[in-house]
Amino acid sequence: MSLPKTARINEVGPRDGLQNEKQMIPASAKIELIEALTAAGLKSIEYTSFVSPKWVPQMADAEEVAAGIQRQPGVNYQALVLNQRGLERALAAGVNSVGLVVAASETLNKKNMNAGVQEALDNYRPMLAQCHAAGVIVSGYVSTVCGCPYEGVVPAEKVLAVTKSFLAMGADDIVLADTIGSGHPRQVRELCEMTLELVPAERLGVHFHDTRGMALANSLAALEAGISRFDGSIGGLGGCPFAPGAQGNGATEDLVFMLEEMGVATGIDITALIECARLAERLVGRPLPGHIKGVKKLFPSALVLGNN
Amino acid sequence: MSLPKTARINEVGPRDGLQNEKQMIPASAKIELIEALTAAGLKSIEYTSFVSPKWVPQMADAEEVAAGIQRQPGVNYQALVLNQRGLERALAAGVNSVGLVVAASETLNKKNMNAGVQEALDNYRPMLAQCHAAGVIVSGYVSTVCGCPYEGVVPAEKVLAVTKSFLAMGADDIVLADTIGSGHPRQVRELCEMTLELVPAERLGVHFHDTRGMALANSLAALEAGISRFDGSIGGLGGCPFAPGAQGNGATEDLVFMLEEMGVATGIDITALIECARLAERLVGRPLPGHIKGVKKLFPSALVLGNN
Numbered sequence: 001m002s003l004p005k006t007a008r009i010n011e012v013g014p015r016d017g018l019q020n021e022k023q024m025i026p027a028s029a030k031i032e033l034i035e036a037l038t039a040a041g042l043k044s045i046e047y048t049s050f051v052s053p054k055w056v057p058q059m060a061d062a063e064e065v066a067a068g069i070q071r072q073p074g075v076n077y078q079a080l081v082l083n084q085r086g087l088e089r090a091l092a093a094g095v096n097s098v099g100l101v102v103a104a105s106e107t108l109n110k111k112n113m114n115a116g117v118q119e120a121l122d123n124y125r126p127m128l129a130q131c132h133a134a135g136v137i138v139s140g141y142v143s144t145v146c147g148c149p150y151e152g153v154v155p156a157e158k159v160l161a162v163t164k165s166f167l168a169m170g171a172d173d174i175v176l177a178d179t180i181g182s183g184h185p186r187q188v189r190e191l192c193e194m195t196l197e198l199v200p201a202e203r204l205g206v207h208f209h210d211t212r213g214m215a216l217a218n219s220l221a222a223l224e225a226g227i228s229r230f231d232g233s234i235g236g237l238g239g240c241p242f243a244p245g246a247q248g249n250g251a252t253e254d255l256v257f258m259l260e261e262m263g264v265a266t267g268i269d270i271t272a273l274i275e276c277a278r279l280a281e282r283l284v285g286r287p288l289p290g291h292i293k294g295v296k297k298l299f300p301s302a303l304v305l306g307n308n
Numbered sequence: 309m310s311l312p313k314t315a316r317i318n319e320v321g322p323r324d325g326l327q328n329e330k331q332m333i334p335a336s337a338k339i340e341l342i343e344a345l346t347a348a349g350l351k352s353i354e355y356t357s358f359v360s361p362k363w364v365p366q367m368a369d370a371e372e373v374a375a376g377i378q379r380q381p382g383v384n385y386q387a388l389v390l391n392q393r394g395l396e397r398a399l400a401a402g403v404n405s406v407g408l409v410v411a412a413s414e415t416l417n418k419k420n421m422n423a424g425v426q427e428a429l430d431n432y433r434p435m436l437a438q439c440h441a442a443g444v445i446v447s448g449y450v451s452t453v454c455g456c457p458y459e460g461v462v463p464a465e466k467v468l469a470v471t472k473s474f475l476a477m478g479a480d481d482i483v484l485a486d487t488i489g490s491g492h493p494r495q496v497r498e499l500c501e502m503t504l505e506l507v508p509a510e511r512l513g514v515h516f517h518d519t520r521g522m523a524l525a526n527s528l529a530a531l532e533a534g535i536s537r538f539d540g541s542i543g544g545l546g547g548c549p550f551a552p553g554a555q556g557n558g559a560t561e562d563l564v565f566m567l568e569e570m571g572v573a574t575g576i577d578i579t580a581l582i583e584c585a586r587l588a589e590r591l592v593g594r595p596l597p598g599h600i601k602g603v604k605k606l607f608p609s610a611l612v613l614g615n616n
Contacts, residue, residue, distance in 0.1 A: 213599030
């Protein structure tokens, strides 16, 4: 196995994880979580989104969270925006990095953004220029890269086309997001290999959901393709607590643990990260699906006779 | 990705899955599950173990289960045995396939079998000959291949040594079992590649537990090494319901779904297999951790704005 020697994790739990929570999580709790994550060694955190509070009430406190976090040097604080209004709010709040999202599938884009793929990209072009003028880094998120809830499996050509458009308008980074968690390792491997012909590895990330339990396997497939940037959600935050089976992103601690075990350095303190997962569980008031509960848990106990 | 075109799944839920259940599952329920699994297309099922009812009370009904199942032609019905007494019971019950287990780590073997690795192998030699004389297939299970609860990480040389001994005494198949679920994909890939130099792929299987959430990723690593035989446990049965984090084997339906999505044919009807997972949940009276709840579940619903 020839693998990257290091990996960078972008923690999206405070945004992609919490946005589907029905109970309102106070801004102070989000700030506590974000700071614990930073203290554990995360160098990139998607900490909120500046979107309509009517559609995503959980993120209505974006300004409050942005104002409350103690910015650490060397940490990328990313916020998601979807339109000009959101960008104005984000810039006013002092973000240093934004994510712009375009689905690779026409239908989802139209339903979510009232714009087709090309129109959405056209809308982003001046916003991207505005970000660069303000010294803000832009990650172009290509969503539904494996499958769309309306169109089914999404052909790689559509993903590559959106990627090229994002690059042509100057996006700093590209992230391939398997929004609904429908991808499988062969698809992910091939998609990553094709995209790496357009984008250097240090500018290309992946974002998996664990809907079908394949987030880690897909991360492995991406890693083997040469990918070294991964989104993760602490504890596996996300999905909807009232719809079992609607899963969040792969758990950051499971991903970091696997990478470190395989010799891929993340710079993250796994013990502190596991404590962040426990904190996230306290915030949402229920157990989260991440598997790694403690690094020494495996080696103290006997097994029953016949266990193999 | 150059992968095997087909894979054979050995379902171990009725044995490795159920053996840790505190509540007694009636033999009739086990038989119902085994027959549903066979109807779904499983061609190999570890249906019970002939071990001491004092240590594993859940398997005390081994004879009743063996007598109750309707044997289907072309299906391998495997039972686990650990000593001569168990083998006599298994042969009297008409098994056509047995699994013999030796840990690759000295300490676990001594604690579980009151015998070191070599002594355990020596004890099995006449049993293996007896099986062959009776026309019974023998799978040599090498357990703790990645880690031992007492010794920590297990070096590959120990695994290869036990494998060679099993082969030398005529074992038909070898199965590498990551008993405690401590393995990671790089370790699994390397171990499989080394073992494939001793055993042809059609005689080598792997057995993963999902303790750290890596069962599917480890299965992928094994598949990429050329492995095409996998143990799985329906629904992810196993572990201990009273000790969260003690996980069972990887869920059969998640494994089969991933393989089929990747173009590796299993011959299993995934819809019927998912129904088996629901049946297993009814038997144990709680939700099981397998992720695949329905094959068409992903594509009917809208996503909230800003989900990426």
